[in-house]
Ligand SMILES: NC(=O)c1ccc[n+]([C@@H]2O[C@H](COP(=O)([O-])OP(=O)(O)OC[C@H]3O[C@@H](n4cnc5c(N)ncnc54)[C@H](OP(=O)(O)O)[C@@H]3O)[C@@H](O)[C@H]2O)c1
């Protein structure tokens with residue numbers, strides 16, 4: 026057997042403690058699979074005294090986690106701290122620049138600094154691996170970067186945030202409203218005290234930008250992701266969608282068109298209506314799923330737990346095993362200096378069917394106003410649902426419609442025409458149908 | 461860039477021609493991903509004159525495909541001929557023994573000779589890769605052997621044969637009977653002229669035995685797979701299952717129990733009743749899916765096309781790219797001489813719910829006879845369906861029941877008690893419920 030592989034863990038929270046438990050419980054099997062022993066030599070976190078339910082007595086402790094990267098008895102630094110900037114990225118830079126392999130679960134950091142870190146890894150002949158950063162325990166990075174490597178990827182999409190998927194599934198199952206289900210999710214630990222990153226789609230956008238770079242060989246461009254979250258979805262939207270044969274899921278979706286050598290990268294995180302017969306419609310609760318459409322493979326789907334200590338640790342340790350086995354790849358599958366520039370694709374010409382929902386004052390002429398705007402913008406309406414209003418006439422009324430297939434720009438134009446209308450009591454909500 | 465990787469293709473049928481098309485169409489991208497050019501230097505098939513829709517003029521031709529393994533201008537031999545024995549295995553042995561990497565899509569060969577070939581590969585320091593042999597275009601071998609490598613696998617199961625899944629889905633969608641749908645599948649090219657390997661579960665058993673060795677670190681033991689096929693399933697069984705909230709799928713399933721160091725390997729291919737809410741219930745047509753349950757990852761699911769020239773070529777070329785990248789692993793994840801012996805698990809003690817269907821002569825006392833046998837064997841019946849008989853009293857009647865959870869041995873005993881009964885006009889059909 027080769028020499029043992031020595032690990033330093035930065036961060037001993039949910040994932041860090043999970044990694045320690047995993048290596049303790051499956052260690053013997055892992056060493057056999059990796060062809061060498063994998064052992065933790067040093068750890069760091071904020072609070073040395075905290076009880077983490079795992080025995081740390083065999084490991085050296087560093088108060089300053091950046092010092093993990095300087096230790097002679099460390100081959101791989103595992104960053105499980107989090108945050109797009111601050112100590113995590115300082116540690117990552119120091120480790121890679123110092124010739125140590127880096128494994129991370131930190132999607133925010135990879136989304137913001139992935140190219141720089143990949144450059145450091147390649148320049149220093151070490152690995153940067155981040156399987157756990159996207160879709161938790163699912164080997165989606167491996168599936169895409171290695172399993173589907175023979176393909177030109179035509180589209181990549183998936184359910185990338187377990188918190189949103191849990192909330193939407195609960196709303197669906199119980200008919201309750203967003204705020205109500207969110208509070209419950211927080212008390213159950215499925216949502217953070219500050220849920221913004223999850224429910225506004227930012228966490229999913231981090232993951233989508235990473236997947237897109239890997240799938241299309243383009244430079245990672247998180248800033249260009251078109252992001253909307255789920256906080257404006259009402260129970261009534263879910264009911265309407267259901268009646269039409271759809272469920273609502275927060276989907277991250279990307280594709281890339283080449284036009285005379287110019288690449289137009291489309292990246293969007295938004296709630297979509299997913300047809301009930303689509304495999305993503307059955308993905309409920311905190312489960313994640315990633316779909317890659319290759320030009321030879323056809324549709325590949327990877328599904329599993331999107332978060333949690335066990336699944337995330339499983340992905341982190343899979344990366345460590347790959348390093349132990351000597352499986353060294355450029356972090357984004359292609360050498361980072363060959364990743365291509367792209368411009369954000371203009372969504373206006375994309376063709377879609379869309380669900381458009383208005384909350385309107387219940388007074389004469391409202392429907393005529395909406396339908397006239399649709400007509401003037403060239404939007405053709407496939408079905409129209411006005412939800413009757415039960416009580417007195419002062420309550421706003423929900424009006425929803427599904428459009429025929431058409432350019433997104435037409436729907437935008439129709440909504441522009443309605444801008445400022447006194448009939449609309451809130452901003453209309455547009456959700457595309459997943460095709 | 462490293463030196464180019466030189467490929468010899470043995471077999472230029474569906475998959476072989478697909479590989480040539482794939483390398484032609486995606487070659488530039490693949491070379492960038494692999495870090496080196498991948499080029500075919502020599503090919504072989506039976507009939508040199510056959511038009512295969514691809515241009516072979518740039519490649520050397522060998523009439524005797526074993527000679528591909530002796531060529532100096534070949535680094536990887538790709539075996540796409542098929543057959544568990546004969547020329548394919550002769551080529552594989554010669555290639556590996558001669559220090560050439562081998563990529564194969566041949567599940568029959570790997571199921572029968574995988575251990576011997578893995579031993580040759582390891583002894584000669586080369587790769588043996590067989591991603592395309594299991595579940596077509598889905599990177600399930602990689603997902604299990606690398607993506608889930610940190611886990612003790614508790615169970616592995618899936619839909620491993622596209623022909624059977626197509627037939628069952630068609631029977632379900634149309635209410636037609638097995639023979640009818642099979643003939644149609646044959647005329648559409650979804651089933652072979654001799655469909656035995658597919659419909660009797662042997663092809664799925666080849667794949668299951670490979671997955672089991674990889675998942676549990678046991679010696680490949682194809683002969684121990686308990687196999688039944690789908691040819692006895694009637695339209696009425698599918699209807700009954702549906703009414704109970706299930707669909708019928710041919711499932712390959714394996715688990716491995718350790719008992720004082722003795723390993724009991726359970727491997728079964730059989731039609732199962734799959735609950736409608738289970739992700740495998742939505743897998744229809746020729747799609748395949750593999751589920752691995754890891755002790756940390758939880759349930760991982762990989763889904764995609766189980767066959768076809770494009771998907772299968774995608775998996776073959778993924779293996780070639782791995783070789784080009786230098787990702788060398790023991791073929792069964794662990795060194796072959798450390799794979800463990802196992803005894804076939806006794807299914808009698810496994811607990812299951814089961815669907816049991818009888819075709820009975822419609823005469824007094826039949827139900828009493830069946831229920832008495834069940835009672836005497838200790839089988840507790842959860843629901844009982846006697847399908848009324850429409851026409852005259854001479855037609856056999858279908859009687860089906862679902863048992864409560866209980867040992868398989870009890871159901872076997874009940875059927876033993878009924879053996880030879882004049883009331884039964886054919887052998888009863890037992891299908892377990894996937895739990
Ligand atoms: N949780 C999941 O299911 C999951 C899934 C996928 C990816 N991830 C990613 O994994 C990473 C870790 O997540 P987590 O859920 O494990 O977070 P967590 O439970 O909050 O743990 C964070 C750890 O980092 C330590 N830490 C924070 N700031 C530090 C500093 N300045 N110096 C040293 N240590 C510091 C904390 O120390 P103390 O314990 O001493 O406070 C704690 O041990 C994040 O990037 C996250 O996005 C998590």
Ligand SMILES: NC(=O)c1ccc[n+]([C@@H]2O[C@H](COP(=O)([O-])OP(=O)(O)OC[C@H]3O[C@@H](n4cnc5c(N)ncnc54)[C@H](OP(=O)(O)O)[C@@H]3O)[C@@H](O)[C@H]2O)c1
Pocket residue numbers: 470471472473474475476504505506507508510525539540541542543547565566567568592593596766767768769772
């Ligand atoms: N088809 C799929 O979707 C699929 C999916 C997964 C795995 N596989 C596996 O892939 C392998 C190939 O399948 P396939 O569908 O491509 O089969 P195929 O279309 O029947 O092609 C077989 C090829 O092997 C050649 N061949 C047969 N015997 C030979 C011999 N003695 N010497 C030299 N060449 C010989 C044939 O030559 P001629 O063309 O000259 O007759 C033909 O080119 C099999 O192991 C199969 O199980 C297939």
